[in-house]
Amino acid sequence: MPRTVAFSLPTDTTQFTALQLQPKILLSISFSALARWLREHLVSFPDLIRRHGYSLVILGANIRYEQPLGFFDCDELHVEAALRILRHGKRVKLDVTFHGGEVRGATVGILFCPVHIDDALSLGASPQALSDALLARFQPDEIDSSAGARPVRDLLRHLEGSAEQLAHAEGPPFVIHRHMCEVADQWAFLEVPALTGGAREALAMENGGQAPLLTEGLRHSLRSFDMELFRPYFWFQEGTVETTAYRWDDHLTFVHRLLSKLPGEKVHGTIIEQF
């Protein structure tokens, strides 16, 4: 049986919007669940980096809201997480479920790429499969050779052929300050829902008069959030969110691209929110 970690957290008002669990909170608790899993079943996250020379970089994440769960529906969240090795140690997948009582409120999946630390001072690193010594600590039923799904590409392919565009905008620049960063002074992936949520709300407010369906993006709960990341932002760098809203099979869908003027690839990530 694959090993898991399970824990409970009392609910508080900052974990929810008026409609549902905050996507940022789901990602944050999920990442904490990763740290718990590593500490209980492998090595602690700090030791993974400083003793073994490895870390985990996020390639993508997805959130599925399953049953309605609001702040007043439960006194605590029960979280359970499992970790798997994919692609012969070149990928790691975290799967997390969130329950409030008997209600399964959400599931989160996060796909990671293991990297080997080249320099302990800056945490500069490059992709590398986990070492044999670390892989040996996983159970056989926690290892498979599959690549891990990357749903954003599939969703985009289906959407671009069949959806009706409702509105489009590129928002004002944002600056990555330290409150949005993790330990290595690059952005923390769990800030993405705040950036895309803000862009969506602005687009809906600006254009809801011309396209009333857009206000579903303010009125109703998110059904799913899918994110694929290509490159980070760094402390003090600027970015923008380019957002397109679609009617797709009579549902509202937002596609966000995180952009910058940094040299190299301009798109830092693609995010799809479905209502």
Next chain:
Amino acid sequence: MKFKLAGNLLRFSNFQKEIEIAAMTVDTAVQSLVERCPDLGPVLLDGEGRVRQVHRLFLNGEILPLHELGHQVGSQDEVAIITAIAGG
């Protein structure tokens, strides 16, 4: 020429995002950069004084392979240094 730094490198450049260096080539500019900011040396360069593979250098927006650092530069040129990082 001008170096542009961000993120984790700022801690080692005394938080200077842009640093002007007089040099003829990128590699001599890098050497002058680490002389100006000694804390950058161990972060930017490996034990043999070469730029670590985790850094990407972009000359005027175009990637500059690490084996082409002999590229000549002038006063209007900019080199951005971007690091592949191990965080979340």
